[in-house]
Amino acid sequence: MLERPTKTTRAQHAGHRDRLRARAAVGGIAALPDYELLELLLFRSVPYKDTKPLAKDLLARFGGFEGIGAASHEAIEDTVAGALGYAKGKATRAIALDLQLIFEVTRRAAKEPAAKRPVITSWNALLAYVRVALQHEPREQFRVLYLDNRNQLILDEIQNRGTVDHAPVYPREVVRRALELSAKSMIIVHNHPSGDPTPSRADIEMTRQVVEAAKALELSVHDHLVVGREGVASFKQLGLM
Missing domain, CATH: 3.40.140.10 (Cytidine Deaminase, domain 2)
Structure with a gap:
């Protein structure tokens, strides 16, 4: 069962997210370390939880972005469930699918110059x-x-x-x-x-x-x-x- 966020936790996460977005806007996305870049991506899939532990767990387990992109749906979902404290179900499947979509777009973008x-x-x-x-x-x-x-x-x-x-x-x-x-x-x-x-x-x-x-x-x-x-x-x- 998913933990229902309180007003306090929502405010804390919103503040952290606003600060990270501001740093990205000022310093440029390319200046962010890998885990913060992945945090930004996860904001849309995980609206009320701290995504930093999940970002770090994904990078540690799979060895980096390319490893995450090559990982199976089940392996990603297991990591999501463990990092967020969720039971595997609709929410964890949706987050894992969002990540796979991002990395599939990356693969296709890399293929385009060779194909054209x-x-x-x-x-x-x-x-x-x-x-x-x-x-x-x-x-x-x-x-x-x-x-x-x-x-x-x-x-x-x-x-x-x-x-x-x-x-x-x-x-x-x-x-x-x-x-x-x-x-x-x-x-x-x-x-x-x-x-x-x-x-x-x-x-x-x-x-x-x-x-x-x-x-x-x-x-x-x-x-x-x-x-x-x-x-x-x-x-x-x-x-x-």
Whole structure:
């Protein structure tokens, strides 16, 4: 059951919120520490509670904004319930959904520059997108960016999801899908939940198989990007393809 706020607690929270908003307006939102920025976002979802503990708990549990964005609805809701002292229910679900909506908008905003321009000439935008999409995924995920003859993005498709250290890949399926989409080339992307983006021997062998299968049908594989919390490794830059 939710705690009914008193006039005193409402006034205290309103005063804190007004002061934080004033500081943001004067010093600029970019000057706020992460927990205060998250506090501001939570004001709309949590009208009568102190949101500072929740903001700090979310950042601590998930390791930062990108971790929150990659977290499951259930994990976010558990943190919300614990920090606010709420029983899980309609209110906690709504707060968790609000957070997921915010981070989904962020992901789509990061994707737009790569999708609107030829991918090969928007390399920085592409790297920013794959990091937002995969850097904090708790399980390995294998994706393919299919491109047309102008290197424009046709589709970013999740081919498979796996365990914490493996996602099965089927080179024939990767190539078959390229033919279905009339793609001319592709970029392979997967993540290492361990955080280290260094390609493994299995990654190198899998890439070789995909490149050979694509080459037989006159399709190009521009690169294979491995995403980890420590950065993004490019097979092409490493001389692995």
